[in-house]
Amino acid sequence: MFKVQCTSCRETHDNYVGVNRFETNEMSGSRGEANFVWRCKNCKRESSATIKAAPSAYEQGEPPKAQKLFEFDCRGLEFTEFKPEGEWLADGMESGTKFTGVDLTDGEWFDYDEKAGEEVSIKELNWQIKRA
Numbered sequence: 201m202f203k204v205q206c207t208s209c210r211e212t213h214d215n216y217v218g219v220n221r222f223e224t225n226e227m228s229g230s231r232g233e234a235n236f237v238w239r240c241k242n243c244k245r246e247s248s249a250t251i252k253a254a255p256s257a258y259e260q261g262e263p264p265k266a267q268k269l270f271e272f273d274c275r276g277l278e279f280t281e282f283k284p285e286g287e288w289l290a291d292g293m294e295s296g297t298k299f300t301g302v303d304l305t306d307g308e309w310f311d312y313d314e315k316a317g318e319e320v321s322i323k324e325l326n327w328q329i330k331r332a
Contacts, residue, residue, distance in 0.1 A: 202282055304322065
């Protein structure tokens with residue numbers, strides 16, 4: 201989920217919004233389709249965002265480093281915050297165990313890997329949104 205801001209008047213949407221790569225929405229005036237279409241309440245401009253490619257998996261490394269997970273083509277808006285709602289997937293680093301339903305809303309996740317015989321975790325998460 202994202203916080204979105206109009207690049208014309210800098211008005212920020214009241215709520216977090218979701219973007220689904222499998223959904224397209226019509227833009228007014230037959231200007232095509234986008235994964236997310238929004239009309240600013242303040243200046244009434246229509247803006248859009250399209251996901252450029254499928255999300256990338258985060259590759260674990262030592263030390264951990266920033267990696268691009270999503271890339272959008274934004275027209276008239278920018279995403280200013282990200283909140284990891286929903287279910288995520290994870291793989292055990294050594295065992296390859298597949299974990300589903302990973303909840304990252306609290307910024308961390310803990311479970312037990314039966315194959316590896318040890319606890320697994322995702323913690324100290326932080327997100328950056330940068331212009332390409």
